[in-house]
Amino acid sequence: KAGVTQTPRYLIKTRGQQVTLSCSPISGHRSVSWYQQTPGQGLQFLFEYFSETQRNKGNFPGRFSGRQFSNSRSEMNVSTLELGDSALYLCASSLDRNLGSPLHFGNGTRLTVT
Amino acid sequence: GQQLNQSPQSMFIQEGEDVSMNCTSSSIFNTWLWYKQDPGEGPVLLIALYKAGELTSNGRLTAQFGITRKDSFLNISASIPSDVGIYFCAGQGHYGGATNKLIFGTGTLLAVQP
Numbered sequence: 466k467a468g469v470t471q472t473p474r475y476l477i478k479t480r481g482q483q484v485t486l487s488c489s490p491i492s493g494h495r496s497v498s499w500y501q502q503t504p505g506q507g508l509q510f511l512f513e514y515f516s517e518t519q520r521n522k523g524n525f526p527g528r529f530s531g532r533q534f535s536n537s538r539s540e541m542n543v544s545t546l547e548l549g550d551s552a553l554y555l556c557a558s559s560l561d562r563n564l565g566s567p568l569h570f571g572n573g574t575r576l577t578v579t
Numbered sequence: 580g581q582q583l584n585q586s587p588q589s590m591f592i593q594e595g596e597d598v599s600m601n602c603t604s605s606s607i608f609n610t611w612l613w614y615k616q617d618p619g620e621g622p623v624l625l626i627a628l629y630k631a632g633e634l635t636s637n638g639r640l641t642a643q644f645g646i647t648r649k650d651s652f653l654n655i656s657a658s659i660p661s662d663v664g665i666y667f668c669a670g671q672g673h674y675g676g677a678t679n680k681l682i683f684g685t686g687t688l689l690a691v692q693p
Contacts, residue, residue, distance in 0.1 A: 469621070498679045508622075508667065508683035509580040521680050524580065555621050559679055565629060567612055568679060570621035 467492065469558050469571035477577045483544040486574045490537050490558030496520075497539040498568060499531060502553040511554075514539055515562050543576075551578045585668055585684030592658055593692050600687045601652040602668030609672030611644050611651035612681065616665045625666075626653070658691050665689070 470489040478484050490497050499511040510523040514533035531541040537558075543550055553575050557568035585602045592598060602611070610629055614622035626637050628644035628651060635642055641654045651668055668684040 471621075496679050498681075500681075500683075506580045507582050507685055508669075508681075510680045510682070513679045515679075521678055523680070557621075557679070557681075562679055566679075567610075567624050567627040568681060569624060570614075572619070572621045 469556055469569055471554075471556050471571040471574050473574060474572065475575045475577075477579065478546050479579055480546055480548060482546050483542060484546060484576060485540055485542045486554055486556075486576075488539045488541075488556030488558075488571060490539070490556075491569060494558035494560055494569075495537050496559045496562050496566070497533055497537060498557045498559075499539070499541050500555045500557065500570075501525075502555055502573070503551075508555070511541065513562075520562065546578045548578050551576060581682050583668060583670060583682055583684040585687055587687060588685070589688040589690070591690045591692070594659060596658055598655040598658055598662075598689060599652060600666060600668075601650060602670075602684045603650045604670055604682070605649070606670075607648035608670035608682075609648070610670070611642070612669040612671060613640075613642050613651070613653045614667045614669060616667065616686075618664075622667055655689075658689075660691050660693050663689060663691050 496515045498513040513521040528544045533539045553573045555573045557570045560566040613625045616622045626642040633644040639656045666687045669681040
């Protein structure tokens with residue numbers, strides 16, 4: 466069974482630009498969550514999608530947005546990039562939102578903002 | 580951002596030694612998870628714990644869900660070089676109900692000398 470797939474693996478953008486990251490969950494998984502990982506803040510929750518609806522949102526500015534498609538694939542978008550947005554962005558999928566469905570992570574997209 | 584207290588921050592041990600790390604929170608969780616992250620990759624799920632007091636093993640790894648639901652520990656027995664990496668605890672279900680929002684610990688860096 467293929468794991469969580471994230472594309473692209475690496476991305477370099479300039480301040481002020483916008484970026485879209487993609488995530489394909491494990492087959493059959495309907496919940497997708499996004500996390501930001503930085504050396505200073507560690508792993509921080511961005512948002513969670515289930516059945517194409519955002520179910521939960523972390524404490525990030527509105528420049529961070531996402532969506533989920535009917536096939537459970539998800540994208541996240543960051544507009545007006547800032548230097549501080551440089552991070553590893555991780556996508557995780559789970560079967561559903563019940564507590565017995567642990568999250569499985571992809572290998573992330575490394576975003577560098579210059 | 581919110582992070583759980585995880586200790587120790589780093590460990591440098593000899594191959595064959597046992598390792599113990601723990602995670603504490605000021606809030607209760609319904610689920611505790613332990614992940615391992617290798618450089619350039621996403622976190623890989625090691626063990627999931629769903630009940631207070633639960634003790635679960637996965638090969639040489641053993642983890643326990645604290646009775647108070649505010650802590651968890653992970654033990655690795657007879658460490659080997661491939662155990663090197665960063666270990667994260669994560670709490671889930673902080674607010675009760677269904678959620679895939681994880682609160683992560685600060686991480687424990689494990690180095691194993693052959």
